Amino acid sequence: MPSIYLQTFGCQMNVADSNGLAHQAWSLGCTFTDAPDEADILILNTCAIREKAEMRVYSRLGQLKAIKRAQSKLLVAGCLAEKDRAIMRKKAPHVDALLGPRDYRQFKALLADWGVPTDLPPPETPMRLPSAEDAPGEDSPAQYAHLRALVSITRGCEKFCTYCIVPYTRGPLESIPPEEIEGQIQREIRCGAKEITLLGQNVNSYLYEGLNFAGLLRRVGRIEGLERLTFLTSHPHDFNRDVVDALAELPNIEPRLHLPVQCGSNDVLAAMARLYTIEQYLEKIAYFRERLPRWALTTDIICGFPTETESDFLETLGLVERGTFEYAFVFAFSPRAGTPAATMEPQVPQEERLRRLQAVSAAQNERTRRFHESFMGETVSVLVSGPSKKDPARMAGKTGHNITVIWPREASTEHKPVVEVAIEQAQTWGLVGRVA
Numbered sequence: 001m002p003s004i005y006l007q008t009f010g011c012q013m014n015v016a017d018s019n020g021l022a023h024q025a026w027s028l029g030c031t032f033t034d035a036p037d038e039a040d041i042l043i044l045n046t047c048a049i050r051e052k053a054e055m056r057v058y059s060r061l062g063q064l065k066a067i068k069r070a071q072s073k074l075l076v077a078g079c080l081a082e083k084d085r086a087i088m089r090k091k092a093p094h095v096d097a098l099l100g101p102r103d104y105r106q107f108k109a110l111l112a113d114w115g116v117p118t119d120l121p122p123p124e125t126p127m128r129l130p131s132a133e134d135a136p137g138e139d140s141p142a143q144y145a146h147l148r149a150l151v152s153i154t155r156g157c158e159k160f161c162t163y164c165i166v167p168y169t170r171g172p173l174e175s176i177p178p179e180e181i182e183g184q185i186q187r188e189i190r191c192g193a194k195e196i197t198l199l200g201q202n203v204n205s206y207l208y209e210g211l212n213f214a215g216l217l218r219r220v221g222r223i224e225g226l227e228r229l230t231f232l233t234s235h236p237h238d239f240n241r242d243v244v245d246a247l248a249e250l251p252n253i254e255p256r257l258h259l260p261v262q263c264g265s266n267d268v269l270a271a272m273a274r275l276y277t278i279e280q281y282l283e284k285i286a287y288f289r290e291r292l293p294r295w296a297l298t299t300d301i302i303c304g305f306p307t308e309t310e311s312d313f314l315e316t317l318g319l320v321e322r323g324t325f326e327y328a329f330v331f332a333f334s335p336r337a338g339t340p341a342a343t344m345e346p347q348v349p350q351e352e353r354l355r356r357l358q359a360v361s362a363a364q365n366e367r368t369r370r371f372h373e374s375f376m377g378e379t380v381s382v383l384v385s386g387p388s389k390k391d392p393a394r395m396a397g398k399t400g401h402n403i404t405v406i407w408p409r410e411a412s413t414e415h416k417p418v419v420e421v422a423i424e425q426a427q428t429w430g431l432v433g434r435v436a
Helices: 012-027 051-067 079-083 085-091 101-113 166-170 178-190 213-220 241-249 266-272 278-291 310-321 350-373
Strands: 003-008 041-046 073-078 097-099 148-152 195-199 228-232 256-258 296-303 327-332 379-387 394-398 404-408 418-426 430-435
Touching: 003 012, 012 041, 012 073, 012 101, 012 148, 012 195, 041 051, 041 079, 051 073, 051 079, 073 079, 073 101, 079 085, 079 097, 079 101, 079 166, 097 101, 101 166, 148 178, 178 195, 178 213, 195 213, 213 228, 213 241, 241 278, 266 278, 278 296, 296 310, 296 350, 310 350, 327 350, 350 418, 379 404, 394 418, 404 418
Parallel strands: 003 041, 041 073, 073 097, 148 195, 195 228, 256 296, 296 327, 404 430
Antiparallel strands: 379 394, 379 418, 394 404, 418 430
């Protein structure tokens, strides 16, 4: 049986895509290995969102060139394969095939061309999830990895934010039929999944034969055995009260919402082509806070976007300092070739981007720490990730708010998927406690 080395770079969408590729290969009898020098087929599923991700991919391609066996095949899949289709052959001529995100239906045919039999049953060994990022073998242990499952509900995007390469690499929006979504969720539950994350570049754009995202939430939320439901990512333009009302109705929805604001300045939001004003954003989250108190609101923020003045930046900083978000992923602007923002003028100097990033991060850290402190003395339900990577004598997991929790390992709870933890310490990064 052919063996496959599959490594994923980038976001949850890429991880979900890799899971799909892995399942196709496994269904044809392929097995998986963490050793690329032993694999018959090597696959890198790549990301093109940020320059750093691209650099890691090309660095890894160079490493694989040195260890790839002569008879092995190397496939580059994902967004970078689409974006750099014309130049990757020159940069990495040892790559045997490229598959962009819209080409995955050709994957089985490609494997057949490479000699993989199409009439073999799945191997007796269970299907292993592919490794994430550039650390093969360092993901959640196998006995815990299956507890969380990613289910795509849309492909592509049509928003065309001026900084984003996704519409160019993943193509236009396509909503997946609800029956297909329900079927995958049911399969994941049968495999032991406790948490399902619905994925899309913009889940709020979901629309299939009159069924919108709020309707889809209500529909899948009724699936038997679904214990925890969440979703990524929402675009503020399409996020509405109907979605909030649906969330308020579901008993198994996790208490967190990721709603990227990107900036607090209307001038910069317009330059980003985000399709909303900061006033409209705040109005939406006011209703969200009213209907769903004590949920965690998380966001993305870009610092130093082209044309951003000091005054624009201070509007973003003020938004964070007012405690708008429980957590924020803060980035310095990184120009992506092929996007309008890459050639906008004036560009903010890199050192100024980093200064603004550090200021926003410091303000957000204070808000996050206070949020975590609000759980002191409480007992929280934690979905286990496995032993802590920093301290194997402790276990780690996530609350419904997506807060990291660490607690001492105990034999009585060693193999439980969900553990009740009494919180004793609160840090900016998360919570520390003991088994309740």
